[in-house]
Amino acid sequence: MVFTYPLMCAIQMISARIGRVTGHGLAANMGRVFPAWIVMILVTLLFIANTINIGADLAAMGAAAKLVLGWGQHTFTVGFAVVSLVAQLFIPYHRYVRYLKWLTLVLFAYVGVIFTIHIDWGDVALRTFVPQLSLTGDMITMVVAIIGTTISPYLFFWQASEEVEDEEADAAKPLLRKPSQATYELGRIQWDTYAGMGFSNLIAFFIILTTAVTLHASGMTDIQTAADAADALRPVAGEFAFMLFSLGIIGTGLLAIPVLAGSAAYAVGESRGWKTGLENKPWQAVGFYTVIGLATVLGIAVDYSPIDPIKALFWTAVINGVISVPIMAAMMIVASRRHEMGRFVATIGQRILGWTVTAIMAGATAAMFIFR
Known part of the structure; x- marks a missing residue:
């Protein structure tokens, strides 16, 4: 998490910069540079990965709710999907985004778990900066998954499109048309990204640490479902930690599903030239909202399939890591x-870090296939 932080910041800043400078999302800008068939392949891969991710999230949320209340896993799964879909369809974006921002606070549940158990913080500090890595297929695959779930393609599309949404909500203009706003807007993007990615990596750090000092330390290394994970945590870390972990799964899913579905809809809609945007009513952007509904409904099917949600989440992260290479490039x-960015092309530092993370992911992906 320490090593990925500057790379995440660079990529997300570039995504936001593209949206704010041009006034168009990432897929629309790619369509101006690359042949339509290349863009469609990238968008299709994103849609597939996002749909599987939505399904795994919904299944995990249903399992966690059943653990807390003791009944109705499938009922809760469908209920969470309906609540998320209705919110996206009928709550205006400028109001909906406030709920999403406050909902991020539920992620502190994973921080709370840590303080219910004993930890050797000296060892944690050492292994944070000097990790023990082995050059094996499993380790490399895990690295691809971790980077794929933190520097993830759906975030690129979401970040660029939300800059456009905010721009339109504020009746502002793209920086290409109003360059006088550049100093303020690019500065806002910079500090917003530093803070947001810092928060993201902090939570990810505690999720990894929670798993290491509870389940892994007790020899539980083959968790099959989210229910197994939460249930196994109860005797190891106590009832309070069990409840926090379960609520964290539900809160994280409620936060992730609209972003996953929305980013897929932006990508598909922009590549097809449709009207897009969460600020529109469903009947004003039929294709855009159809993609959101389709991704959510197909996601529900995962809960009724034999697919294990934990493994689905893991392999979706791996897929994200693989497809992030061509998308980042x-x-x-x-x-x-x-020609697209005018004088607001990415800075030298952003380009160095952006191409660095692209090269790292390309190398890790190649090594994963070689060592498997």
Whole structure:
């Protein structure tokens, strides 16, 4: 998490920069640079990965709710899907985004778990900066999954499109048309990204640490479902930690599902030239909201399939890591072209870090296939 932080910041800043400078989302900008068939392949891969991710999240939420209340896993899964879908369809974006921002606070549940158990913080500090890694297929696959779930393609599309949403909500203009706003807007993007990615990595750090000092330390290394994870945590870390972990699963899913479905809809809609945006009514952007509904409904099917949600989440992260390579490369090309970005092309530092993380992911993906 320490090592990925600057890489995450660079990629998300570039994504936001593309949206704010051009006034168009990432898929729309890619369509101006690359052939339509290349963009469609990238968008299709994103949709598939996001749909599986939605399904795994919904299944995990249903399992966690059943653990807390003792009944109705499938009922809760469908209920969470309906609540999320209705919110996206009928609550205006400028109001809905406030709920999403406050909902991020539920992620502190994973921080709370840590303080219910004993931890050797000296060892934690050492292994945070000097990790023990082995060059095996499983380890490399895990690295791809971790990077794929933190530097994830759906976040690129979401970040760029939400800059456009905010711009339209504030009746502002793209920086290409109003360059006088550049100093303030690019500064806002910079500090917003530093803070947001810092919060993200802090929570991810505690999720990893929680798993290490509870389940892994007790020899529980083959968790099959979210219910297994939460249930196994109860005797190891106590009832309070069990409840926090279960609520964390539910809160994280409620936060992730609209972002996953929304980013897929932005990508598909922009690549097809449809009207997009969560500020529109469903009948004003039929194709856009159809993609959101389709991704959510297909996600529900995962809960009724034999697919294990924990494994689905893991392998979706791996898929995200693999498909992030061509998407990041395409994004870096867009961000470096004066024809699209004018004088607001990505900074030298952003380009160095952006191409660095692209190369790291390409190398890790290649190594994963070689060592498997």
